[in-house]
Structures are given as C-alpha cells and as structure tokens.
Amino acid sequence: MHTLDIFTRDIIQNSLQAIADEMFAAMRKAAMSPVIYEVLDMGTGITDADGEIASSGAGIPAFVGVLDKAVKQILLQHAEPDDIQDGDVFICNDPHSGAVTHLNDVVLAMPVFVQGRRVAWTANIAHWNDVGGMVPGSLSTQATDIFQEGLRLCSVKLISRGQPVRPVLQILRANTRMPDFMEGDLWAGVAAVRGGAVRLHELTAKYGTDLFLQAMQDFMDLGEKVSRMALAELPDVRLTLEEPQDDGSLFRVAIQIHDRNLTIDLRDNPDQCAGPTNLSRDGAVVAAQMAFKALTSPQGITNGGTFRPLHVLTRPGSLFDARSPAAEGFYFENLIRVHDLILRCLAQQFPEHLPAGNFASVCATIIGGRHPDTGRTFTLVEPEIGGWGAQSGRDGNNAVYSGLHGETYNCPVEVCEARYGLYVERLALNDAPGGDGQYRGGRGICIDYRVRSDASFLTCGYTRSVVPPWGLQQGLDGSPNYVEVLREGCEPQRYAMASSIELNARDLVRVRTGAGGGYGPPAARDPEAVREDLKNGYIDAATARAVYGVEA
Secondary structure, three states, X not given: OOOOOHHHHHHHHHHHHHHHHHHHHHHHHHOOOHHHHOOOOEEEEEEEOOOOEOOOOEEOHHHHHHHHHHHHHHHHHOOXXXXXXOOOEEEEOOHHHOOOOOOOEEEEEEEEEEOOEEEEEEEEXXXXXXXXXXXXXXXXXXXXXXXXXOOOOOXXXXXXXXXXXXXXXXXXXXXXXXXXXXXXXXXXXXXHHHHHHHHHHHHHHHHOHHHHHHHHHHHHHHHHHHHHHHHHOOOOEEEEEEEEOOOOOEEEEEEEEEOOEEEEEOOOOOEOOOOOOOOOHHHHHHHHHHHHHHHOOOOOOXXXXXXXXXXXXXXXXXXXXXXXXXXXXXXXXXXXXXXXXXXXXXXHHOOOOOOOOOOOOOOEEEEEEEOOOOOOEEEXXXXXXXXXXXXXXXXXXXXXXXXXXXXXXXXXXXXXXXXXXXXXXEEEEOOOOOOOOOEOOOOOEEEEEEEOOOOEEXXXXXXXXXXXXXXXXXXXXXXXXXXXXXXXXXXXXXEOEEEEEEEOOOOEEEEEOOOOOOEOOHHHOOHHHHHHHHHHOOOOHHHHHXXXXXOO
C-alpha cells in the first residue's frame, strides 16, 4: 500500500491530461471529415467510474463539459450488473438522453476495467456531417421536433466485449447521406477511446489501482477547494439581468453569490419553442459551468470537483430545459446566448474580471452539394471566427472563436477548395464600424465563398445579428453577425437563421462576423493607439475623428 503525496497526485493528474491529449491527437489524425481533423470540432476526456470528469480534457470546452453527463446517462440506462463489460463501447447523440447538444454531435464512451473493477471511462465527442433527418447536413430551421433532425442514439452499445455489434453499424450506415465519412469518423473515435483505455491500464499498473483512484478523488477535492477560495474573495451579492434577443424575446438571469456558493437561476425564461433552438437542461448547465470558470479560476484546474459550489436552476419545459420531443438542431446558439447572458450579468459587478461582449455566436455556416469535379456529395460545416470584447488594459482579440469553442481552427482555404465544391475568394478582417472604446473590441471577419455547382444549398445559424455585442464601462457596442447571398443581377439577400437556401454556380456566399464590444470611454483611448488602428485598417479616418477626436 502506497501513501499518496501531492507530487504523486499531480503526476497522475498530469498523466490523465496527457492521455486525453493523446486521444485527441489519435482522433484528429484518423478522422475522415475536415470539420474534425482541421476545424477540431471535437473533444476528449476521462471520467471516474461514476462519470465525474477527472481531467479537463482536450478540445472544445463546451464539448468536454458534455462527456461526464453522457457517461452518467449510460450508467442510468445500463444499470444491471452485467450491462457494462470490459471492451464495451457505447454511442449516444440524443440531447434528451444525456448527449446534451444535438444529433450531429456523437459521443463515444468506453469503460475501463482493471482486474474486473471499473475504474474510469474514456470518452470523446465530435460533429458528424450528416445523421439523416429532413435536410442534408441534418440541420433545418424548419424542424419542429427532434424526429425530423435525424437518427437518435440513446446510450446504445456499439461494441460488446471488443466485438462490433453489426446491426448497430448497419443502422448507422443506412441513416446518413455520407456513409463513408460516417464510418471514417466513427472508427477514429473508437480508436481514441481504446487508446486512452490502454494508457489508463499502464497508469494503474505503475501506481496501483487504489492509489490511482485516491489521486483522482483528491484532485477533485482540490478542484472544489480552488473554486471556493475564489468565491470567498468575491462579495456576497445578488445580480439580475434582462436582455432582448434578435427575435424580440427577453432572456433573464438571476445570480446569487453567498457563502462560497454561486447559484444561477434561469427559470424565468420563455417556454420551449416549436423550432430547433431549444436547449437541454444539461446544455444550460454546461454554459453556466463555463461562465463560472471564467469568473473564479480561469487558469486553474478543472474537474468534477470544480463545479460543486455551482447550482443551476431551470424550469422544465422552458427554452433552457426543453422536454422531448423538442427539436434542438440549432441548440448551440442558445447555449452561447445563456453563456453570454451570465457573463454580462456578472460583468456589471466584476468588470475587472471579465471583458465586454464578444461576437458570441457559433455562426454555423453549412454549404453542401455535389463536387463539380468528382460528383461526390460534400458538406462544408464551418463555425466562424469573430471579434472578442475588450477588457481592462487591453484590446479584444481579432478573428478568434467564441469562448465556448476554445482552441478550434477555421478550415484552411486550400483544404476547403480541394475537398468542397467551392472557391474561397476573400478572407479578411471585417471593416464594419463598432466596438470603439478606451480599449477597442476585436475585429470580426469577412469570407466570400464562390459556389461552383448548381443545386447546392446554404444553411446558417447566427445570433447577435440584430442585437450587437455589448460594450462595458462606457465602451461602445460591437457590430452584428450575418451572411449574405449575392446572385448576379439580384439584390443581396441577408440571412441569420435559415436552412436549405438554394444556391447555383457563380452565386457568392458572404459571411460577416461582428466586432466585440469596447471597454471604457472612447475619448480615453491613447491617440497613438488610434493612429495605429488607422494604419492597420481597424478604423477609418471618419471614425478616428468623430469617435476618438484624432485627426488622421
């Protein structure tokens, strides 16, 4: 019996992080779809035997936050003693049954056994191009229930004791318009969870199972301690916010910090809708966890213990706690709306901790059709980059993904043009005015996609298209997100939430993402910084003169 010291504990925890990173690399290298291997629209992680996240994982933060919830649902669905065996792999994608997001995001989870004892789970999640449903790409703004959005997988056993369950594979292949891509991405995910399991076996062999389990529990206790220490430095306070949305509805949040706990109340919000923008309760919890982390210890550890002081209240049947069979294809926009709503509420009281509003949208852009050179079906799935809000002491970042997306990447032009039936004619910073302040909000982008074949389509999911990113401490609001379709001889058509828009050869799809909000009054900005902005093309001479009082 070994005694656990802090050095051994940290070595084991860092090993868990390294294993999650190795799983991520394996999945990326083996995946078939650019949205996985280029954009990195995926996440990997490790949970303990009961489904509590044991390492902060790798990939999109909001995706890593899904994995523990999915594993817990698998445990509920397979509660009999022999239901979960060594070598099993489970697959799930249903937001009403633990998978949190939408049907395109598929979770694979594998229990890890040591000497007949379940000690952990390895898990990953990634966006699949097509899982059936009423439109190519499976995302339709016309969907009124989840049955129209594709194939639902509720904690299904995909591999049993190391052997694939062939009927499940047949069902998967029959319910996608892109079976080759589906299989390639599926087996990449399987390779990742299996590889992680091998590494966990090596780790437990090195330190012993009991010490391994004790280290995971101790590190979760440390995660709780770090969070409560951060909350202890904040005043006890109650905050509320009501914010209008693009469609005219109002979202509300109340936040209570008391006795080293933080409660987020989302109950006073609209009922679930007939469209596809509903959010599961677990999705609302993920958004709250991200905001909680930003306020408390953004650079510190993250595991199941980190969020013990966080309490999230939702109302069943509401937009943020939708009940089956609510459609959730475009859940991601309300996930990011909840996250941004909470951050804005907290920023009223803690402007020194948080930045102004960012472009705060996934800006999902989906263009599909048949490749003009090969005749093969393609679907470009591209979340877009935009401007972050300024904060005390620094300008906002230009052209990065939203905080929920983490360290993902835009698809390189060369890959886009080779794999998809499109030309990328322009990629530049968006010069639309907005985000001025003592510290300036970051710029969004402008992308022009030229369509090369008839009978193509566009689907998009953008918010902050009407209500722009918010400024802080007298900083000015940012600029909106939207997409335009330009056809020869026609006026531009502007969209934010739309699906299956018909495109033909020579049509141009122009994406514009917004600037983040400014921080502090524009008049306080250093004139030399204003001149540098002019030089870089971030602002024009008229803005320098009118807003900042600086001559070019």
